[in-house]
Amino acid sequence: MPRQLGELEDAVMTRIWQWNRPVTVREVLEDLQQERSIAYTTVMTVMDNLHQKGWVRREVEGRAYRYTAVSTRAAYSAALMNEAWSQSDNPAAALVAFFGMMSPEQREALQDAIRIVQPRMADASPEREAGRGEGHEAGSSARPPRPEGGGDPHGGQDVRQGGGDGERRGAGGEADDAGG
Secondary structure (H helix, E strand, C coil), X not given: CCCCCCHHHHHHHHHHHHHCCCECHHHHHHHHCCCCCCCHHHHHHHHHHHHHCCCEEXXXXXXXXXXXXXXXXXXXXXXXXXXXXHCCCCHHHHHHHHHHHCCHHHHHHHHHHHHHHHHHHHXXXXXXXXXXXXXXXXXXXXXXXXXXXXCXXXXXXXXXXXXXXXXXXXXXXXXXXXXX
16 A cells, blocks of 8 residues: 655656646656745655555656656545554444544545446445345445344444534544644
């Protein structure tokens, strides 16, 4: 699983992802220099490190390398979210807390994403693959059974971080000052 990119690695990868074409160290350097003072050798080292870590591939063109992203920013973000989620001792609680932190725009994006993947998830369900999916139409929204008593899947446990006081909380439960 990927580890989070460092600040300068992220600045370099952001450009490579945005430009979506093979780029040289010089091109990245010139763009970065609009924001900060930075040496050619620093950018060259960062891009070489990104190549060594598998984030970019490179091809020789004349006396320079041209670097291309191996995957997309979306794939990188998804891998980071999956890594963080898999580290939780209570994945359902982690998701509930994550959803609670989302802005309305993020929730709308989540709903759009679910609409896109839902048909694929139904087609790849274990029941369908085992031949037990008869009677279910593709794209149906069959849900797993509720726990005994039809109640809360978390057994009545409050899975929100904090006391539900409306205050956003960070991963460690501390209040997020940025939101107010």
